Amino acid sequence: MLRYSAILKLKEQGLSLRSIAASTGNSRQKVTEVIDRATEKGLMGPFDDDMTDKWIEEFLFPERTLESSGRHPIDFDYVHRELAKPNVTLSLLHHEYELECRTNKRIPYSYRSFVRHYSAYANKHKATLRIRRKPGEVMEVDWAGSTTFIIDRDTGEKVKVYIFVATLPCSQLSYAEASLSMDLSAWITCHNHAYSYFGGSTQILIPDNLKTGVTRNTSRELILNPTYREMAEHYGTVVMPARVSAPKDKPSVEGSVGVISTWIIAALRNSHCFSLEELNREVHEKLEEFNRRPFTPKSGSRLSAFEEEEKFALAPLPKHSYKQSSWRDAKVRPDYHISVESMFYSVPYEYINCQVAVRLTEQLVEVYFNEMRIASHKRLIGRFGQLSTNRDHMPDNHKLYIDQTPENAKDWADEIGPNTLKVIDFLLGTAQTERLALQSIFTLKKLERRYSKYEIERACKMVVSMTNRPTVKSIQSILSNNKKSDAEQELKRKTETANNHYGFMRGAAYYGGADKDE
Structure with missing residues (x-):
């Protein structure tokens, strides 16, 4: 040899x-x-x-x-x-x-x-052993059991800080971030930063059974927090929570939590940070040292193993990071609006008295019924009680009322005919207030449901020829009388037509007679 x-x-x-x-x-x-x-x-x-x-x-x-x-x-x-x-x-x-x-x-x-x-x-x-974990397949996440602290500048008190940990089991590359809370907002924010740090997303995401991410996890059903599920869909990954009391379902992050507790949390025990940003800078410095530390039994480090053998397998990130949203339930009021944080948003009137799901982001309010979006509004800010109403959500009679402006009234009359326009101009010019005039015009416009445009124009022409002060009531009377008159004339015409069709018309030649001139 x-x-x-x-x-x-x-x-x-x-x-x-x-x-x-x-x-x-x-x-x-x-x-x-x-x-x-x-x-x-x-x-x-x-x-x-x-x-x-x-x-x-x-x-x-x-x-x-x-x-x-x-x-x-x-x-x-x-x-x-x-x-x-x-x-x-x-x-x-x-x-x-x-x-x-x-x-x-x-x-x-x-x-x-x-x-x-x-x-x-x-x-x-190889630094990684793919027979156990495929590259880019899994990301395991958890909160570290140990905590650290920052110092309040005003009181000098120690404020507890929690450490979020994410690990890629194949290369063992880890990410850590300090947070003042473990609520849903912090949970989602840390995930966004972890995906950005790794430069891609994995096929599967394995969290613990914490309430911020998992609503229910039993052998028969899995119910995720809607926001967490939405975030996973945004990054194209599937959430598969670890079983209850089964740490072996996510052994990599459990091991990384222990190591990070030593190499980051314990290493910073003598540091005195006065803000979360300052602490996170310290955490990220220690994190880089941790990921670059050489493996003991083999060559390479977590970072080199990731870059050589796992980075290529991650799915590309979306163009924009996930924008956090929250969900809540609401009931559609009789005025086809829902109340969200003392603001009111319209939905189609067909959903009155229905329970709907509301998704809130920084900019939007989206309303869902049976997982189908039925309305979307820009989120209102400022004083309470503001309304955001979409015209398409209104019943037809409400649309007519909302559309009442002098300009719209004149445009409608111009479509009907010149005599109708004269009546509208008279009502707008002689009413005590514009609102009273618009109410009268609204009543006149509703007549279009029963009468044709020709009938309304003819009635207005008759009124204008009879008086210089036309009223809506007189137009209604003429329309009713014209309707009856037209019906009687139509009946008479049909009767005469029937008699002419069935009568016997015989000339002199039929009876053997002759004309006198002959």
């Missing part, structure tokens, strides 16, 4: 390839091959007692061990890359490996040996 450790140690001492070859009794070609492979794999001193020549050979040239068995070698780099892809498993890759062996007429490894060799390769060569 080559003296791998001697070759690498002499190289670190600065000896030339010729000197190393002469000292170890190997060719310069072999020495060059070993040094190039060690540089490629990132293997460098100091070397401990466990790193024997055999260990180094298996690390640098794993394929040689497999080739000696007479079986078809496994392309571990290919297996490692393919496992990062969605839904790819070792079972599928072993099946493809067997097909390749049959094609090349080579003897394959069994599935158990395949998995064993890959596990040994991943443990030795």
Whole structure:
């Protein structure tokens, strides 16, 4: 066996390839091959007692061990890359490996040996072991059990501060942030910052069963807080809370919480911060140190493992971070409005007396019925009691009343005819107040439900020809009389038509007579 450790140690001492070859009794070609492979794999001193020549050979040239068995070698780099892809498993890759062996007429490894060799390769060569966790698959989140504090500038009292922790199990990269509370707003804000820190989102999000995120979690049903569910949908992830009293469902974050409690919370025990921003700067500095600390049994760090083996697998973030919203229930009042924080917002009048769900953001108020959005308003601010009413939500009679302005009244009359416009101008010009005139015009406009535009124009023409002071009541009377008169004339016309159709008309020729002139 080559003296791998001697070759690498002499190289670190600065000896030339010729000197190393002469000292170890190997060719310069072999020495060059070993040094190039060690540089490629990132293997460098100091070397401990466990790193024997055999260990180094298996690390640098794993394929040689497999080739000696007479079986078809496994392309571990290919297996490692393919496992990062969605839904790819070792079972599928072993099946493809067997097909390749049959094609090349080579003897394959069994599935158990395949998995064993890959596990040994991943443990030795990679910072992450994908046989346990796929990259970009899971993010585990929790509040740390230990707390820290900031100092109130005015009173000098210590204010308790909580630490949010998020971990990617594959690379073990963690995120931490200090917060003054553990309410829903802080929970969502910390998630937004964690996704921004990682630069992407995972397929699955595993929280604890805290009330701010999970309303109910039993073997039969899972009910999430609506805001938390909405945030997960925004980032394209699925929330799968850990089972009650089952910390093994999220072991990575549980382990990270303990380590972060030591390397961040305990490390800051002698720091005196006077604001949350100042404390978070300290936390982030310690966090960077924590993520860059080298792994003890293998090369690399959490950050390097993330950048090399997991970052590419994260889903891209949306263009904008999630804007927090809150939900509440409301009942539609008889005036087709709902009350939200002493402000009133309209919904379609068909939903009067119905229970609806209301989603509140900083800018919008959205109303849902059976998970379907039925109304949306810009959120009102300022004095209480303001109304936001959408015209499309009103019944037809309310629309007519709301639309009453002198300009709208004239536009309507102009569509009917010139005589109707004269009546409208007279009402607007002679009424004591504009409101009284508009009420009279509103009554006149409602007549359009029973009479055609032609009938209204004809009645206005008759009124204008009879008097210089037309009234709505006189127009109503004329319309009613005209209706009766038109009905009588129509009945008379039909009767005459019927008699003419069924009468017998015989001329003189029928009776054998002749004209006198003849």
